Amino acid sequence: MFIEDTIAAIATPPGEGGIGIVRISGSKALDIAREIFIFVSKKNKNFKDRYMHYGKVVDSEGSIIDEVLLVYMKGPRSYTAEDVVEIHCHGGIIPLTSILKEVINRGARLAEPGEFTKRAFLNGRIDLVQAEAVMDLICAKTEKLAKASLNQMEGSLSAHIKRMREQLIDIMAHIEVTIDYPEEDIDEITTQSIRENISSIVENINHLISTAEHGKLIRQGIKAVIIGKTNVGKSSLLNALVKEERAIVTDIPGTTRDVIEEFINIRGVAVRIIDTAGIRETLDQVERIGIERSKQNIENADLIITVLDASTPLEDEDREILDYLKGRKVLIILNKIDKPVLLDRRDIEEYMGSETPIVETSLTLGKGIDKVEDIIYKMFFRGEIEISDHLMITNIRHQEILNNAKKYLIDALGGLDNQIPLDIVSIDLRAAVDSLGSITGETVTEDLIDKIFSEFCLGK
Numbered sequence: 001m002f003i004e005d006t007i008a009a010i011a012t013p014p015g016e017g018g019i020g021i022v023r024i025s026g027s028k029a030l031d032i033a034r035e036i037f038i039f040v041s042k043k044n045k046n047f048k049d050r051y052m053h054y055g056k057v058v059d060s061e062g063s064i065i066d067e068v069l070l071v072y073m074k075g076p077r078s079y080t081a082e083d084v085v086e087i088h089c090h091g092g093i094i095p096l097t098s099i100l101k102e103v104i105n106r107g108a109r110l111a112e113p114g115e116f117t118k119r120a121f122l123n124g125r126i127d128l129v130q131a132e133a134v135m136d137l138i139c140a141k142t143e144k145l146a147k148a149s150l151n152q153m154e155g156s157l158s159a160h161i162k163r164m165r166e167q168l169i170d171i172m173a174h175i176e177v178t179i180d181y182p183e184e185d186i187d188e189i190t191t192q193s194i195r196e197n198i199s200s201i202v203e204n205i206n207h208l209i210s211t212a213e214h215g216k217l218i219r220q221g222i223k224a225v226i227i228g229k230t231n232v233g234k235s236s237l238l239n240a241l242v243k244e245e246r247a248i249v250t251d252i253p254g255t256t257r258d259v260i261e262e263f264i265n266i267r268g269v270a271v272r273i274i275d276t277a278g279i280r281e282t283l284d285q286v287e288r289i290g291i292e293r294s295k296q297n298i299e300n301a302d303l304i305i306t307v308l309d310a311s312t313p314l315e316d317e318d319r320e321i322l323d324y325l326k327g328r329k330v331l332i333i334l335n336k337i338d339k340p341v342l343l344d345r346r347d348i349e350e351y352m353g354s355e356t357p358i359v360e361t362s363l364t365l366g367k368g369i370d371k372v373e374d375i376i377y378k379m380f381f382r383g384e385i386e387i388s389d390h391l392m393i394t395n396i397r398h399q400e401i402l403n404n405a406k407k408y409l410i411d412a413l414g415g416l417d418n419q420i421p422l423d424i425v426s427i428d429l430r431a432a433v434d435s436l437g438s439i440t441g442e443t444v445t446e447d448l449i450d451k452i453f454s455e456f457c458l459g460k
C-alpha cells in the first residue's frame with residue numbers, strides 16, 4: 001500500500017512541560033522542515049539523518065515561533081518507516097499549536113489517533129500484535145502490564161503465533177500432496193502424524209489461552225472489596241493499603257456510609273480496593289442503602305476481604321457474613337490483635353475451611369499490612385509469574401481469536417477421527433490459519449484495522 005499524504009500531530013500530552021514535540025511523517029516531511037526551520041549554525045544548513053539540529057521555527061512572515069531542536073529520520077529507518085521529522089519545542093500549548101498550524105499550512109494533514117503506528121503497521125515495520133502492544137505500554141498502569149506489553153512489542157508473541165501458523169500451513173501442504181497423488185495409498189501413518197501435529201498445536205494454543213486469565217488480571221487489575229461488621233477496622237485497612245487517610249475512621253459504628261474506591265499497586269498488580277459500609281441491622285435509611293451497596297459490590301468482586309474484630313468473640317452477625325462468602329475467593333483479616341484476643345482463629349478455620357487465608361493485624365499499630373499485600377498477591381499469582389520469560393495473552397481480541405482457531409482445529413481432529421476426506425479436513429485447517437493470521441494482522445480486514453487504531457491516542 002502506498003500512502004501519499006504527510007501527517008502531523010502534537011506527540012506529547014496536553015499541558016505544560018519542559019519539552020513538547022510536533023511529529024511529521026510522510027514524503028513532504030523534509031520539505032516542510034526546510035520551509036519552517038532556520039539553522040542557527042552558520043556552517044551547517046543541511047538536515048543530517050538522525051541528528052539533532054538547533055534552530056528556530058518561523059511562520060510564513062518570518063517571525064519566530066520558538067527556539068527548537070529538530071531531528072530528521074529518513075525512512076525506512078523511522079517509527080513509521082517513512083520520512084519523519086520531530087520538532088522539539090518548548091512544552092506549552094502556544095508554541096506547540098503554532099508550530100503544528102505552520103506545518104499544516106505547508107501541506108501536512110492532521111493525523112488521526114494512532115495513525116503514526118498504523119503507518120508503521122501498513123508499511124510492514126511492525127505487525128498488529130506489536131502495534132497493539134505499543135498502545136498497551138502507553139496505557140499501562142502497572143509494571144507488569146508494561147513488561148508484558150514490551151515483550152509483545154519485541155515480537156515474542158508474534159513469533160510464536162507465526163510458528164504455529166507455519167506448522168499448520170506445512171500440514172496443509174502435506175495433505176495437498178497426498179490428495180494430488182491419490183494412487184499412493186494414504187496410509188494410517190500419514191493421518192496419524194497429521195493428527196499428532198494438529199494436537200500439538202492445540203496444546204500450544206491451550207497453553208496460551210490459559211495465560212489469558214492472568215493476562216486479564218494484569219490488564220484490568222483485581223477488584224477487592226472490604227466487608228465486615230461495623231467498627232471492625234475496614235476503613236482503617238483501606239487507609240493502610242492506600243497509605244493515606246482516605247476514609248474517615250472513628251470509633252462510632254456506622255461511620256462509612258458510602259462505597260469508597262481507590263487503586264493500589266501491589267507488586268506491579270493494580271488492585272481496585274473498595275471500602276464499604278459495615279453490615280448490621282439498622283433502621284437508618286442512609287446506612288441501609290450503604291449496606292445494600294456493600295452487598296452489590298460483593299457480587300462481581302475478584303476478592304472479598306472480610307475484616308473481623310479479634311478482640312470480640314465470633315458473633316452471629318460475623319457468621320452470617322461468612323456464610324454469604326462460601327465458595328468465593330476470601331481473605332480473612334483478624335484485626336485489633338493489640339487488644340486481648342477473644343476470637344480463636346481455629347473457629348474460623350473450622351467454619352471456612354483450612355485453605356481460607358487468615359492474616360492477623362493491628363491496623364492502629366500498622367502490623368500485618370505487608371502480610372496482607374503478600375497474600376493478596378499470592379492468591380492471584382501463585383508461584384510468581386515471571387513475565388519476562390513467559391508468553392502471555394493480555395489482549396481479549398487475541399484470546400477470542402485463539403479460541404476460534406482452537407475450535408477449527410478440534411473440528412479438524414474430529415474429521416480425522418471420522419475418516420472424513422482430507423481435503424475437507426483441510427478446510428478447517430485453512431480457517432485456523434486465517435484466524436491466527438488475524439492476530440498478527442497477516443489476514444485482517446480494513447475495518448478491523450481502523451477500529452484497532454482508532455482507540456489509540458493522538459500523535460502516536
Ligand SMILES: Nc1nc2c(ncn2[C@@H]2O[C@H](COP(=O)(O)OP(=O)(O)OP(=O)(O)O)[C@@H](O)[C@H]2O)c(=O)[nH]1
Binds near residue numbers: 230237251278
Ligand atoms: N485497638 C485497635 N483499634 C483499631 C484497630 N483498627 C481500627 N481500630 C479502631 O476501630 C475503630 C473503627 O475503625 P474503622 O476503620 O472506622 O472501622 P470500620 O469497619 O470502617 O467501621 P464502619 O465504617 O463504621 O463500619 C476506630 O476507632 C479505629 O481506630 C486496631 O488494630 N486496634
Ligand SMILES: [Mg+2]
Binds near residue numbers: 235236276278
Ligand atoms: Mg468504615
